[in-house]
Amino acid sequence: MDSFNKQIFQAGNLAVLYDRRSREYMVHLQESDQFKSHIGNLNHSEIIGKPEGSWLPTTTGHLLLAFKPTRFQYTLNMPRVATIIYPKDLGSITTYSNIFPGAKVVEAGSGSGSLTITLSEMVGEDGHVDSYDIRQDMSLAAKSNLQTYNPDYNNVSFHIGDVSEAIPHHDVDSLLLDLPEPWHVVDSAAQCLKLGGTFLSFLPNISQVSDLVEQIKKHPEFSLINTIEIMERSWDVSGRTIRPSHRMIAHTGFITTTRKCIPRPKRS
Structure with missing residues (x-):
């Protein structure tokens, strides 16, 4: 019933x-x-x-x-104060960052809340998401969109703060950044993540990705760096007429991940 x-x-x-x-x-x-x-x-x-x-x-x-x-429809139609992370990227982001029921997650760059909404659903009642933004209007917009989509949510806390200075959480399973200069957060990321935890960044420009990767490579507690780009194309299927759609959702951003590890022993 x-x-x-x-x-x-x-x-x-x-x-x-x-x-x-x-x-x-x-x-x-x-x-x-x-x-x-x-x-x-x-x-x-x-x-x-x-x-x-x-x-x-x-x-x-x-x-x-x-x-x-659906979450797909709401994400595309909800009020925006910043460019959203699109559904085609959200699935890959949550998969590559290893989000699971019960996960302890930190997000920086709340924006309009498209990622926040997805994370809230995926970590479930036993998990928690701490969402940071340096702008109060962004944080309030993300909170409002989450409340509209799911008035009964109880697993997300919103904060105003700069995660490049410090992240006041420990043993975090996944850290996800939608920030223009994520290389400033690498040290803070290493301090807050648990061993095996995932650090993910979503960036629109490949030069930003290059700067981030170079900074990650300098840090002894990160390994297995990977960058991908997701493209999506619909198909028109009508009887025997089957063809790809003329319209394709191509570049929206790059997803870069790395894992926290014990520093590699120096060669003797």
């Missing part, structure tokens, strides 16, 4: 409405509000109480298909 109730739209929920051309409209459900569009209007009260996957008629007779948004 509880599982079914979670599928029912309630006031305060987000809903994504699809028209016959699969165009998406995201709405924040309130009893007295109304969705208005060129294909007719729909009272929010007619959505509230219905299960996901319902077809709902507008005032002009057009049918809208209603679902709760």
Whole structure:
């Protein structure tokens, strides 16, 4: 019964409405509000109480298909105060940084909160995420977006601070940076991570990656440096007509990782 109730739209929920051309409209459900569009209007009260996957008629007779948004949809449609990390990168970031249920994670560069939301879901109730930003407006925006997506979250703490000076956490499983100059954080990263912990940085420019890698190489407690770039292409599949989409999500950023280790013994 509880599982079914979670599928029912309630006031305060987000809903994504699809028209016959699969165009998406995201709405924040309130009893007295109304969705208005060129294909007719729909009272929010007619959505509230219905299960996901319902077809709902507008005032002009057009049918809208209603679902709760996936994390993918919410990430692309949520309010932004900074460039987001896109879904195509989020999956690889959490995989390469070894995020798992119960993990202790530090994030720097809260931004609009796309990574924060993903981390919160992946570490689960037994894990925790400490999210840092030097700007209060960024931190508040990330917190607001997380609260809208999951009002019941209890595993993320937001902080205003500069992680290049110090990271007041120890035995951290993963440290993830979305910062323009992550090479300034290498020493702090070594102090906060546990042995075997992962240090990951997301950067838009390869020259930034080069500067970061050179700094990591100088530190005796890091090894196994790796940099990747993710590209995503959709395919159009319609009967016997199968071809790649003309539009491709190519470069958005580089993902660089390294692992904390015991300093390598010097040769005798």
